[in-house]
Amino acid sequence: MKRLLLLFFLLTLSVASATERKVVAVLTFTNLTHDETTAWLSEAIPATLTSKLGKVSTLQLVPRVRMNDFFSIIELQHTSTIDDETAVKAGETFEAEIVVAGEYLKGGNQIRIACRFLDVQSAQVIDSAEVSGSYSDIFRLQDELTFDLLKTLEVIPTPEEEAKIVEVPTQSLEAYEWFSKAHYESTKDLVKINLIIDYYRRAVEFDSTYFYAHSNLG
Numbered sequence: 001m002k003r004l005l006l007l008f009f010l011l012t013l014s015v016a017s018a019t020e021r022k023v024v025a026v027l028t029f030t031n032l033t034h035d036e037t038t039a040w041l042s043e044a045i046p047a048t049l050t051s052k053l054g055k056v057s058t059l060q061l062v063p064r065v066r067m068n069d070f071f072s073i074i075e076l077q078h079t080s081t082i083d084d085e086t087a088v089k090a091g092e093t094f095e096a097e098i099v100v101a102g103e104y105l106k107g108g109n110q111i112r113i114a115c116r117f118l119d120v121q122s123a124q125v126i127d128s129a130e131v132s133g134s135y136s137d138i139f140r141l142q143d144e145l146t147f148d149l150l151k152t153l154e155v156i157p158t159p160e161e162e163a164k165i166v167e168v169p170t171q172s173l174e175a176y177e178w179f180s181k182a183h184y185e186s187t188k189d190l191v192k193i194n195l196i197i198d199y200y201r202r203a204v205e206f207d208s209t210y211f212y213a214h215s216n217l218g
Contacts, residue, residue, distance in 0.1 A: 022153060025062040025096035026050045029113075030081050030103040038106045043068075043187055044180035045104060045113060045142065052146040055164040056157050062094045068187045070094070084118060084125065091120035098126075100149060111135045115145060117152050127152040139168050139176075175207035182216070 026046040031039050047064050054061045070090055082101050091099040102115030112132035119126045129148035131141040143166050150157060157165065170176055182199035185192060203213040 021058050021060040022098060022155070023060045023062065023094070023096045024053060024098045024100065024149075024153075025067060025091055025094050026053070026064075026100040027067060027082055027087060027090060027102070029101075029115075032103050032105040033107070035106070038104075040177070040181045040184035041104055041106065043184045044176075045102065046100070047180070047183065048142045049100065049146060049149075052142070052165045053149065056150065056155060056161050058155055059153070062096055066094060084123065087118050088120055088123045091118065096120055098153065106135060109135050111138060111141070113141060113145060115149075117149060136173060138173070169212055170203075170207045170210045172207040172210070175203045175210050175213065178203035178206065179210065179213050179216075182213075 026049050029042045029045045031042050043064075046067075050061045050064055053059050067090065070093055081103070084101075087099045087101040091097075097120055099118045099120055100115055101118065102113060104111060104113045106112075110132070111134075112130065114128065114130040116125045116128040118124065129145055129152075131144045131148075133141055146165055168176075170179070178199045182196045182203065185196050185199065197217065200213050200217045203210055204217065207213070
């Protein structure tokens with residue numbers, strides 16, 4: 001009987017450990033150039049990282065819409081630098097264990113993306129990562145950041161999860177831009193519906209198989 005109880009306890013403990021997931025919040029990235037023509041990347045980069053990290057079963061990502069609501073409440077603009085105190089406050093609000101805060105600098109066809117990973121409980125930066133290269137390689141650069149974060153979290157994705165992480169919804173950089181611009185416009189206080197629809201349509205023009213663009217058009 002004792003053996004059965006011990007076995008039951010171990011099985012219960014194993015299941016609990018398997019279902020326990022680290023909660024991660026990816027914040028809006030800071031646009032260092034303050035150039036409005038590249039402002040959409042402040043949402044596109046964290047949205048992509050959130051999506052990719054969400055492919056890993058041991059992680060739970062705070063939805064982007066909730067993050068946007070938080071920053072809207074504290075009236076923080078996309079061009080504002082998010083300090084560690086604000087980042088930790090966001091993490092505490094959503095009961096996240098790890099917060100990802102970042103910034104980017106785009107000039108011509110070059111882009112640099114840097115981010116830091118904060119432990120919410122200790123309010124300390126535990127690691128950082130930076131990638132740079134041709135803007136046309138932005139999909140690959142975002143993959144690199146994703147795997148850097150997974151390494152920091154000591155999370156090893158399965159081969160199936162790795163394959164999903166490197167998947168891209170479109171091969172067209174132009175379609176990605178227009179889709180992301182539409183999403184960026186939707187996060188503003190004054191939402192311009194007609195403009196958003198136009199951006200989604202332009203995304204479809206560049207990639208007629210872009211599922212998410214079609215889906216958002218309805």
